Amino acid sequence: NKQSWPRETRSTCCYCGVGCGVIIESDVEHISGVRGDPAHPANFGKLCSKGSTLHLTARPEQRLLQPELRIGRADPRLPVDWDSALDHAAERFADIIATHGPDAVAFYISGQLLTEDYYVFNKLAKGLIGTNNVDSNSRLCMSSAVSAYKLTLGADAPPGCYDDIAHAGCVFIAGSNTAFAHPILFRRIEDARKANPKQKLIVVDPRRTDTAQAADLHLAIQPGSDVMLFNAMLHVMIWEGWCDEAYIAAHTENFAAVRQAVQAATPQVAAERCGISVADIVQAARWFASGPTLSLYCQGLNQSAHGTDKNATLINLHLATGQIGKPGAAPLSLTGQPNAMGGREVGGMANLLSGHRDLANPQHRAEVAALWSVPSIPERPGKTAVELFDALHCGEIKAVWIACTNPAHSLPDAQKVREALAHAEFVVVQEAFRDTDTVPFVDLLLPASTWGEKDGTVTNSERRISRVRAAVPPPGEARHDWQIAAEFGQRLAQRLGKSALLGYPDTETIFNEHRASTAKRDLDISGLSYALLEEAGPQQWPLPASANAGTARLYADGRYPTPSGKARFHAATDLPLAEDTDARYPLHLNTGRLRDQWHGMSRTGKTGRLFSHVDEPLLSMHTADMAERQLANGDIIEVTSRRGALVLRVSTSTEMSTGQAFLPMHWGEQFMRGLGANALIEGATDPHSKQPELKHAAVQVSKL
Ligand code: SF4
Numbered sequence: 001n002k003q004s005w006p007r008e009t010r011s012t013c014c015y016c017g018v019g020c021g022v023i024i025e026s027d028v029e030h031i032s033g034v035r036g037d038p039a040h041p042a043n044f045g046k047l048c049s050k051g052s053t054l055h056l057t058a059r060p061e062q063r064l065l066q067p068e069l070r071i072g073r074a075d076p077r078l079p080v081d082w083d084s085a086l087d088h089a090a091e092r093f094a095d096i097i098a099t100h101g102p103d104a105v106a107f108y109i110s111g112q113l114l115t116e117d118y119y120v121f122n123k124l125a126k127g128l129i130g131t132n133n134v135d136s137n138s139r140l141c142m143s144s145a146v147s148a149y150k151l152t153l154g155a156d157a158p159p160g161c162y163d164d165i166a167h168a169g170c171v172f173i174a175g176s177n178t179a180f181a182h183p184i185l186f187r188r189i190e191d192a193r194k195a196n197p198k199q200k201l202i203v204v205d206p207r208r209t210d211t212a213q214a215a216d217l218h219l220a221i222q223p224g225s226d227v228m229l230f231n232a233m234l235h236v237m238i239w240e241g242w243c244d245e246a247y248i249a250a251h252t253e254n255f256a257a258v259r260q261a262v263q264a265a266t267p268q269v270a271a272e273r274c275g276i277s278v279a280d281i282v283q284a285a286r287w288f289a290s291g292p293t294l295s296l297y298c299q300g301l302n303q304s305a306h307g308t309d310k311n312a313t314l315i316n317l318h319l320a321t322g323q324i325g326k327p328g329a330a331p332l333s334l335t336g337q338p339n340a341m342g343g344r345e346v347g348g349m350a351n352l353l354s355g356h357r358d359l360a361n362p363q364h365r366a367e368v369a370a371l372w373s374v375p376s377i378p379e380r381p382g383k384t385a386v387e388l389f390d391a392l393h394c395g396e397i398k399a400v401w402i403a404c405t406n407p408a409h410s411l412p413d414a415q416k417v418r419e420a421l422a423h424a425e426f427v428v429v430q431e432a433f434r435d436t437d438t439v440p441f442v443d444l445l446l447p448a449s450t451w452g453e454k455d456g457t458v459t460n461s462e463r464r465i466s467r468v469r470a471a472v473p474p475p476g477e478a479r480h481d482w483q484i485a486a487e488f489g490q491r492l493a494q495r496l497g498k499s500a501l502l503g504y505p506d507t508e509t510i511f512n513e514h515r516a517s518t519a520k521r522d523l524d525i526s527g528l529s530y531a532l533l534e535e536a537g538p539q540q541w542p543l544p545a546s547a548n549a550g551t552a553r554l555y556a557d558g559r560y561p562t563p564s565g566k567a568r569f570h571a572a573t574d575l576p577l578a579e580d581t582d583a584r585y586p587l588h589l590n591t592g593r594l595r596d597q598w599h600g601m602s603r604t605g606k607t608g609r610l611f612s613h614v615d616e617p618l619l620s621m622h623t624a625d626m627a628e629r630q631l632a633n634g635d636i637i638e639v640t641s642r643r644g645a646l647v648l649r650v651s652t653s654t655e656m657s658t659g660q661a662f663l664p665m666h667w668g669e670q671f672m673r674g675l676g677a678n679a680l681i682e683g684a685t686d687p688h689s690k691q692p693e694l695k696h697a698a699v700q701v702s703k704l
Helices: 051-056 082-100 115-129 143-152 183-195 226-240 245-251 255-261 267-274 278-290 307-321 340-345 362-372 385-394 414-423 481-496 507-517 530-536 623-628
Strands: 007-012 021-026 031-036 105-109 134-136 170-174 200-204 217-219 293-297 330-333 399-403 426-431 444-447 456-459 464-468 587-592 618-621 636-640 645-652 660-664 697-703
Touching: 007 464, 021 051, 031 051, 082 105, 082 399, 082 426, 082 444, 082 481, 105 115, 105 385, 115 134, 115 340, 115 362, 115 456, 115 481, 115 507, 134 385, 143 307, 170 278, 200 278, 217 278, 226 255, 226 267, 226 278, 226 307, 245 307, 255 307, 267 278, 278 293, 278 307, 293 307, 307 330, 340 456, 362 507, 385 414, 399 481, 456 507, 464 530, 618 623, 623 645
Parallel strands: 105 134, 105 399, 170 200, 170 293, 200 217, 293 330, 399 426, 426 444, 587 660, 618 645
Antiparallel strands: 007 021, 021 031, 456 464, 587 697, 618 660, 636 645, 636 697
C-alpha cells in the first residue's frame, strides 16, 4: 500500500539511560529518519546528537548477515545455516557441561539488550543449565549505585524522577559530565535554571567539564576523594545544625556510627585531601541542606574500587537532611546504558534472581525455582564480569557466550581479556556488527537484530518502562537476541535430557512471565501490560494490579523496604585509590565519554557527522604538565601504565588540573597503537558491587 509509506513507529533511543522516546520513519525495509517523540515523558520530543542520527547507523554493509563458524582456531570462519550453527553450539556446550560441570560455561550479556532478551538468557543459565555464571556489562556501569541503594534504602530502586529537576532548589551533580553523557537531562536542568534563577547547581568533578562550567559551584576534587568530601559536608551539617533531626529520628538508623565516622572529616582536613577550599565545602553543605536537593551521579562514583562507599556517603547527606521522598529531593543515579535497570529487574546478573530477588537468599531461590518449574536454582555464586574473564583466563570456565557487548574493548586490562578469549575452548558471540574488537576471537558468530528491528521493553534511570518497537525486519538472516538464546536452549535441553523451558512465541509472552515474577516485590508491575503501554505510554514502576498509574517518587511516607522499615546510614571513611601515582607513573588518568560517541563506537563510529565534535582520540593534559615534558599540542606521545601502553596525540585542555590526564573511552586499536584506554586500567573491583575502577589508572606520558 503506497499510501502507508513512510511508516512511523514509536520506539526508544538505544543509547543512554535517559531513555528518550523516538519516532522512526521507515519504508518497507529501510529506516529513513528519526525524530523525538513529543509524547514521551523522558524527552518531550527532544533528541541529542546521538539520538537524532540513529537512522544513519547500522547500515547493511556494516552488519552481520549470516552465522559463521570455525572448527579449528587456525581455520577461517565460514558461513553456516542456523540449524548447523545452533546444533554445533549445543553440542559443544553439552560436552563441556558433561565433562566439567555447569559452571564451566558462562554468559556475558549487555545493558543494551531488552528486558525480554535478558529474561531468556537468565532463565537459560540459571534455570536450564544450572549455573549462575551470567553477568552483564551493566556490572561496569552502575552496580555500585545498586549496592549503595540496597545497603542504605533497602532496595535497588532510584527514588526520584526527572520531574524533580524542575522542583529542586539545588541540583548536586557528582561524577557525571551530564552535558555530554545524558544531554537531554542536562537540557532539563538548563530549562529549570531559566525558570528558577535561584536554583543552585553544584558539580563535583576533577575536570572542568562542560557540566562543571555551567555550575554555580564547581568542586574540582582530587581523584578518589569523594567520600572525604561527602563526609566533610555531613560534618558541617551536623556542626551547623542543618540536619533534619526529626527525620533522622523517625525514619533512619545507624546515625550515631556515621556521626562518629565523619568527626575527623573536618572542612580543613577535607580541603587538604580534596584540593578545594574550606569555604567551598561549607557553601556546598549549606546549599545542599537548604534543598530541596536532587543528586545526579554516575560513573565518577560508580567506576571505583570504593564505589559503594561513594554512593552511600552521598545518600547519607539526603537522609541526614530529609532530602528524599518529596518533590525536588532525592538521590537519583544516572544509568549509563539504555537498559541496565531492566536487566536487574529480571535478575540477569551473577548475584541476582528474577524480580529483584537475591541469589544468596534461599527463600528467593525457592520462589524462582517454583516460578520456572525447575527443581532448584543453584546456590553457588556466579562469576561477576571481571571474575568471569579471570576464570576464562585460568581455564576454570571453558566456554563463554557473549551477546550484544564487546568485552575485548570495554573490560579493564584489555590484554588479559584478549588472552582469556584466546584461552577459551569455545567462544560464541551474537552481535549486530561485524567489526568489533571481540569478533577476531570468536568460534561461532551469530547475526543479531538491533535497534529499529526488534520488539520489547526497556527501563530508564527514573524506573520508567518504555516500549521498543520494530520498524523494519532484521537484515539477511539476523535473528532477535531472545530468539537465538531460546532456540539454543531448546537444543541444549534435548542433549542434557532436561525439559525445554524456553518455548516463547513472542516478546509479550516473555514480558508477562517476567511481570508475574514481580508480584508483591518492590518493583511490582502486576498492573502493567503491553496493552497499557500502548494506550497510556511509558510507565514508572511500581505499578501493582491495584494502581491506575505508575509511581513517580518512592519513600514519600518515610518507610523503607528494610527489616526495620527505616533507612540505614552507612559509615565509611576515605580510602586511597586502587592504584596510586608514584615517581614512575606520576599522573592520574581519568577516562570517560565524549558528547557524540557511544561505548566502543560500533554504531556511532559509522556516522561521519558524529566526528565533527572530536575526530580522533586525544590525551588531554594541563599546559604545565605538557611544558614539563616539552610537549606541544598535537605531538605524538606514549602513555604508559603498569599494564600497557598507547601511542596517540596529546592536546592541552583548560578542563584539566595539574597532575591529571583524560582519555576518551571510545577508540580502540583501529585508531591508535595499543588496545584503547582500558589497556591501561587495572581490574581492581569494589568489594560490595564487584564493579571495576575503570575511571582511574596511574600513568606516565612521554614524547615519542
Ligand atoms: Fe538517546 Fe540519551 Fe541522547 Fe536521549 S539523551 S537521545 S536517550 S543518547
